[in-house]
Amino acid sequence: GATIGILGGGQLGRMLSVAAGRLGYATHVYDPSATVPAAEMARHQTAASFDDIPALTRFAQSVDVVTYEFENIPTAALDVLEDLRPVRPGRRALQVSQDRLTEKAFLRDLGLNTAPFAAVDDTDSMHVALAEIGAPGILKTRRLGYDGKGQVRIMTPGDAPEALSAMQGAPAILEGFVDFSHEVSVIAARGMSGDVACFDPGENVHRDGILRTTTVPARLSPAQRTDAVLMAAKILNALDYIGVMGVELFVTAGGLVVNEIAPRVHNSGHWTQNGCAVDQFEQHIRAVTGQPLGDGGRFADVVMENLIGDDMDRLPELRAEQDVAIHLYGKAETRRGRKMGHVNRVKR
Ligand code: ATP
Ligand code: MG
Ligand code: MG
Numbered sequence: 001g002a003t004i005g006i007l008g009g010g011q012l013g014r015m016l017s018v019a020a021g022r023l024g025y026a027t028h029v030y031d032p033s034a035t036v037p038a039a040e041m042a043r044h045q046t047a048a049s050f051d052d053i054p055a056l057t058r059f060a061q062s063v064d065v066v067t068y069e070f071e072n073i074p075t076a077a078l079d080v081l082e083d084l085r086p087v088r089p090g091r092r093a094l095q096v097s098q099d100r101l102t103e104k105a106f107l108r109d110l111g112l113n114t115a116p117f118a119a120v121d122d123t124d125s126m127h128v129a130l131a132e133i134g135a136p137g138i139l140k141t142r143r144l145g146y147d148g149k150g151q152v153r154i155m156t157p158g159d160a161p162e163a164l165s166a167m168q169g170a171p172a173i174l175e176g177f178v179d180f181s182h183e184v185s186v187i188a189a190r191g192m193s194g195d196v197a198c199f200d201p202g203e204n205v206h207r208d209g210i211l212r213t214t215t216v217p218a219r220l221s222p223a224q225r226t227d228a229v230l231m232a233a234k235i236l237n238a239l240d241y242i243g244v245m246g247v248e249l250f251v252t253a254g255g256l257v258v259n260e261i262a263p264r265v266h267n268s269g270h271w272t273q274n275g276c277a278v279d280q281f282e283q284h285i286r287a288v289t290g291q292p293l294g295d296g297g298r299f300a301d302v303v304m305e306n307l308i309g310d311d312m313d314r315l316p317e318l319r320a321e322q323d324v325a326i327h328l329y330g331k332a333e334t335r336r337g338r339k340m341g342h343v344n345r346v347k348r
Contacts, residue, residue: 001025004285005063005085007077009036009044011329011339012069012265015273017041019281025289030059037329050077060084067243067288071097071263072144088288089243093263096239100142100173103260110238112231113257115250116176126164129174130157136177139163141170147337148209153177178257180250184218187269188232189283190241192290197283198229199276199296202304204248204268210337214268214304216275220251227256235261244269244284267339271304272296274325274344301347309336318343 004020006013009031017027017038027042032049045062047055051074060066060080066087073094081087096106104117118129120139130137135157141150152163154174164172183206187199203218204211220228232247235258246266248259269280278286278294286293307314312334318324328341 002064003028005059005066007068007073008070009038010069011037013038014041014329015281016284020285023285028063037331040330050074053080056080065288069264089241089263093239093241097261097263098143100140107258110234113255115178118174120172120174126160130160133174133176138175139172141167142173178250178252180252182219182251184228184249184251185268186228186232186247187244187266187280188236188247189244189287189293190236191287191293192242195293196233196236197293197296198232199269199272200298201225201228202268202271210308211267211306214271216271216298216302231256243287244280270342271302271344274346275300275302303345305343306339307341309334309338312340
């Protein structure tokens, strides 16, 4: 059978490997870390780094198709991989989503609503950005931020100098604060033939910048639900995308606003494991291997709760609850703020 290569061996890589195995594929995971959650489910290739060209070459040659669980693949790595094997989703999705400025501009050019934004590199551009956008706002590093890291709120213009120095010289983006009532996300998939299938939007609650729960159904009117799905489809089509993508949206009085996109399976899509016949992981594997997509229909209401750090102490109680599916990532060490697993509470 064919072998799927996955860049990154975290929990997403692990759950992708499980899904791939179920579909009869072998998986090779490339991750510089010595111990990774995916290693128990896949062949694990370590390397010096994600820039290790000889190691990447060997990796590509050992697989039939390359996919990934995180979007910060270095360009040099992509060059090597693309030369040898198909990389799905493709380069354009990575290019757009690796940089918040490129991403916001892409979304705006598609005609979608985003927060007002401007590039901030130094004191001068900060002045210009503040004059244009005003406060409150959020200053974010353009690259490499996740779980709310690399973000500083600017409540008044007086907060600007400190926020700027917190960026430590990294290129940043100032976003106007969006007055939203709640946050939702669409987990969308696009297959090789261009067909798009979306899961029902989930409603997301964050704590300390980290996703805490996703609830389906989300509080959305039928029109908003349609709108959310159409927006996601527009994004995937524009990128000629192959695979699963997470699209984060703000719900506002003036309509849906796109926050960010993630060109991969997404934490807010974990509910699909127990709410759908074909979950986001199987859907992604189907897409990148050129198979028809599942329709993604939902057969239950689900609340997904992340188990972060000490939440692991609650496992005995969780195990005693009815209709709670437990998903653990096999991480040896529990750390504060670390995603250790999640549970899906299913209401039939
Ligand atoms: P993730 O872990 O989802 O990748 P991230 O670090 O990339 O997160 P964002 O999604 O940009 O960060 O922001 C984290 C959270 O901060 C959002 O889910 C939202 O609650 C809040 N937030 C971000 N940008 C804005 C904004 N422009 N206006 C209001 N709230 C915002
Ligand atoms: Mg993000
Ligand atoms: Mg986010």
